[in-house]
Amino acid sequence: MNDTEVTVVGNVVDAPRQRRTQKGTVTNFRMASNSRRYDAAAGGFVDGPTLFIDVAAWNVLGGNVVHSISKGDEVIVKGTIATDSWETENGRRSQIRLRAVAVGQNLQRGWTTFHRVQRPAQPAGEPPAGPLDDRVPPAPFDDDAFDGQPTGEDYIDASAALSRVDPDPEVREPAYG
Numbered sequence: 001m002n003d004t005e006v007t008v009v010g011n012v013v014d015a016p017r018q019r020r021t022q023k024g025t026v027t028n029f030r031m032a033s034n035s036r037r038y039d040a041a042a043g044g045f046v047d048g049p050t051l052f053i054d055v056a057a058w059n060v061l062g063g064n065v066v067h068s069i070s071k072g073d074e075v076i077v078k079g080t081i082a083t084d085s086w087e088t089e090n091g092r093r094s095q096i097r098l099r100a101v102a103v104g105q106n107l108q109r110g111w112t113t114f115h116r117v118q119r120p121a122q123p124a125g126e127p128p129a130g131p132l133d134d135r136v137p138p139a140p141f142d143d144d145a146f147d148g149q150p151t152g153e154d155y156i157d158a159s160a161a162l163s164r165v166d167p168d169p170e171v172r173e174p175a176y177g
């Protein structure tokens with residue numbers, strides 16, 4: 001089956017909440033996105049209908065989300081969308097959920113400073129350990145076992161980096177010409 005991949009731009013409407021499950025750590029938040037178009041009859045821009053969607057960010061991504069975004073922030077979320085379904089005493093319920101693979105702040109609205117998570121050096125051949133290397137794969141939407149899709153990996157060995165790393169992170173240079 002094909003995953004439905006989407007990118008949603010909108011505002012965070014509640015504070016991100018983090019919780020531990022048997023399959024890892026998940027951070028949930030709700031966001032709102034609405035279209036905006038020019039209406040010649042009204043002589044200005046008008047808002048279209050609002051999409052409200054629940055976002056789930058798993059493991060390391062979720063930890064970074066908790067430390068980086070707040071209610072009211074404009075964000076860009078990329079991920080896969082699916083419908084969660086469950087039974088209640090009032091019958092079957094369902095809800096659309098976006099499982100995030102990337103979350104970022106919208107730099108069209110302001111600027112930010114990025115802080116890379118530093119991982120402790122590991123001896124060769126030993127798997128990384130610790131809370132920042134929460135390597136538990138994300139739980140699928142239906143809470144069954146992980147479907148075997150690969151998870152992202154950061155470079156652990158600096159020699160494997162694709163570009164030179166600035167040895168002095170305190171020296172700031174403009175990103176433009």
